[in-house]
Amino acid sequence: MAPHDGHDHDHAHGHGEQHGQPHPHRPIQEDLSYRTESAVRARALKELLIEKGIITADEVRRQIEIVDARGPHMGARVVARAWCDPEYKKRLLTTPNAACAELGIDLGETHLFVVENTATVHNMIVCTLCSCYPKTLLGIPPDWYKSFAYRSRAVREPRTVLAEFGTSLPDDVEVRVHDSTADLRYLVLPRRPEGTEGWSEERLAAIISRDSMIGATLVRPDA
Amino acid sequence: MTRGHHDLGGRPAGSVPREEHVLSPWEKEVDAIRNLLGDKKRRLMTSDELRLGIESLSEAEYNTLAYYDRWIESILTTMERKGVLTRDEFARKVAAVQTRPEHLKEGA
Amino acid sequence: MSVTFAIPAEAAVLRVGQEVHVLPEAPPMSVGKPHIRTPFYIRGKTGVVAVAVGSFRNPETLALGGDGLPTQPLYRVRFMQRDIWPDYSGRPDDSIDIEIYQHWLVSAA
Structure with a gap:
């Protein structure tokens, strides 16, 4: 944030300093x-x-x-490992909690379910009733995921919503929406983009975005 | 059976808002409080209770309150039902916090 | 796909591949001011069991401060978009998977 952005909290923040007194509490946050x-x-x-x-x-x-x-960096590690290790990918799809634990990620009481994007199916996650999300793997959900508009439209016009995210799919790809209504929490395993052959897991993890693990976008090698 | 106003799937709506905000300290605190109330040590509140409390808000409240304001309301409802606190006590505490100098509202 | 969870699914009576109807109204064992995990848009629709997930405490009673017992078998049920929305404009094989508890489902056979 710019040091002088004109908001009145800057004024409030400066108030204590004006009097040269040590602040008895944490500094006022800039919001x-x-x-x-x-x-x-x-x-x-x-x-x-x-x-x-x-x-x-x-x-x-x-x-x-x-x-x-917690945050998307954890999910990205899981996805990158699955891209590089076919045996790990199998475990991630069949025993997802244990597969995350292999990487030191403790999902607690979350029951993770992993859905894999393929050449013929694109998966996309929504919670129409509230905002269910794999918080122990991906952190707090983004505002758009919690928005009334996404929750309303993702199940009825997923392709239009995907287009708003700039996501275009080949004509022969089925869109499969997952409405997270109950006890499972979903991770989309995105497709590994072309042009990333030979990349290390670390390099791959850096291009795996949060939104791609919700199914709103695809992973791009130039991310 | 009627449709709850939280039950949004398929309703007409505008474009998905893409602006994002970093959680404020108070939002993180509400999130943390909810996690603590539901943890193994306490088991005072399930996510199901959180959700029922949110779904029990009036439609106007549900549509206008901020995300974590809905959580505060639900936590209050659930804690009052369990005899942990009362809305009167909460109202007095709110009044007390409001009388403090601005900077004392932050950081406990 | 088989998914392994710690919670047993011995009470599950529906099988993967089975066609099922979602009840149009809350079943009798739903109680109180309902906290219901079956979205309005899917009630009364017909789908196919894709995954038998296991058994979980019933959120309808958990929401009221109860113990959620007996547990309810949970399924991932697949629906075709064109069966849900008459005006669906995407591809005919686009689908929606939804978790639905057994007491909301009846066999279509």
């Missing part, structure tokens, strides 16, 4: 939302649960660290 009514309610909820002895501030902090450490 406007924390002062909204929502942030006040979240703070009240947290403090009330701490006072009741249900949770502690340390537990909240630790939990945030755990969630922050």
Whole structure:
């Protein structure tokens, strides 16, 4: 973010410094939302649960660290390994939780289910009822995945939605939408793009995008 | 049987919004609180209870509240039902937080 | 494809490849202010069991603070888009896979 972006939180941030006093708490984050009514309610909820002895501030902090450490980079490692090792790919498709554990990824109570894109089938994930997502593998879902528009349209006009993501498929490819309604959480195993022969797993993982593991996009070698 | 207002599959809708935002501290805290309430140590709230609480919001609330605001409402409903807290206690705590200097609302 | 989960599926009565109807209304064992995992758009439709996933605690009672027992067998059922949306404009073999619990399904045979 630019140092002087004109938003009033810069002014608020500078207030304590003006008086030259050490800040008693963490510096104010550079976002406007924390002062909204929502942030006040979240703070009240947290403090009330701490006072009741249900949770502690340390537990909240630790939990945030755990969630922050997760993300699409973990799924990308899994996909890259599957591209390079056919035996691993078989295990990923048949025993997905154990296959992730092989790479040190603990999915906890998530039941992962992996769907493989092929020359004839393209898979795409949605949760029409809420926002189910493999959070222990890919992190917090993107805003578009949680949006009413995606949840409404992905099941009825998947090809139009794919086109909005810039994803065009050959005419002979079937689109298979997976509505994540219950206990499974889905990972799309994208197709390995041409032009990546001989690449290392690390190099491959770097081009495997989050959205390709949801099935909204394809993996491109120039990503 | 009527259709819940959360049950969106197939409804007409506009283009998918592609703007993304980095989660704010309060959003991460709500996410963390929900995870803790459902963890093995506590088992105070399942994801099913979270979802029922969200689905029980009025249609207007469901359509206008932010994602994690819906979570706060559902957590409150569930915790009150289980006798952990009351909405009155929560309202008093909100009022108390609001009276603090701005910077004290951040970071506990 | 076989997928191995820790939860046994001994109560499963439907087989992979079997044609099934989704109930149009909530079955009698659905309770209270319903928390239902069968989307509106798929109720009353006909599909084919693609995967018998295993048995899971019933979300309809878990949502009410219950124990979710007895567990319910869960299936991934495949539907053809053209059978769901009369005006579907994509390819005729485009499909949707949905997880549906056994108490929402009846054999079409």
